[in-house]
Amino acid sequence: MQDWKKRLSGIGVVETFDYDYLREGRRRPDRLPQLIAAHRKALKRVRERHRAESIILVGKSMGGRVGCHLSLEEKVDGLVCLGYPLCGMGDRTKLRDEVLRALTTPILFVQGTRDSLCPLDLLERVRAEMKAPNFLHSVEGGDHSLRVPKSQLQGTSKTQQDINQQILKAIGKFVDQLVPVAD
Secondary structure: OHHHHHHHOOOOOOOOOOOHHHHOOOOOOOOHHHHHHHHHHHHHHHHHHHOOOOOEEEEEOHHHHHHHHHHOOOOOOEEEEEOOOOEHHHOOOOEOOHHHHHOOOOEEEEEEOOOOOOOHHHHHHHHHHOOOOEEEEEEOOOOOOOOOOHHHHHOOOOOHHHHHHHHHHHHHHHHHHHOOOOO
8 A cells, every 4th residue: 555655645645554453463263343543543543733624535345345334434535446345355245345235426447457355246246236436446467466567568569657547547537536626
């Protein structure tokens, strides 16, 4: 997320945090209520420090999923999920879609087309049933981390940096739709 923090700082103030299990060096994530509580604590710090008019939660994988859960309890203006983990452990029968169906907060999914944790056909089905305004930016050839294999990039004369710039542009466009322009 540190690389994305640098990229996103051109759009607005960016704050990152680590979940307790990461800070403590544990491999197994905490249970969802603990993850949501940590996310809420970080959101509270941001609100106290910055007094931002608009808050958009951006999360990578599990961080995006937990941000979705938090947005059901806390007012935020938007969500950006970088590689949403729709399928638990890549199993198409273990969908993590209930929270998505409950959302009312606008959301942008940034998904790689080779992401086994979020097959785009399944995501499209879920998106069609969501109440929240939802958008998708697909990364052609991208994996769960939104990386495209070098062999595929060579054929397009693009670099991973170019791909990341396209992602950043899509996020900027999404944010611009949500955040009123100051006079």
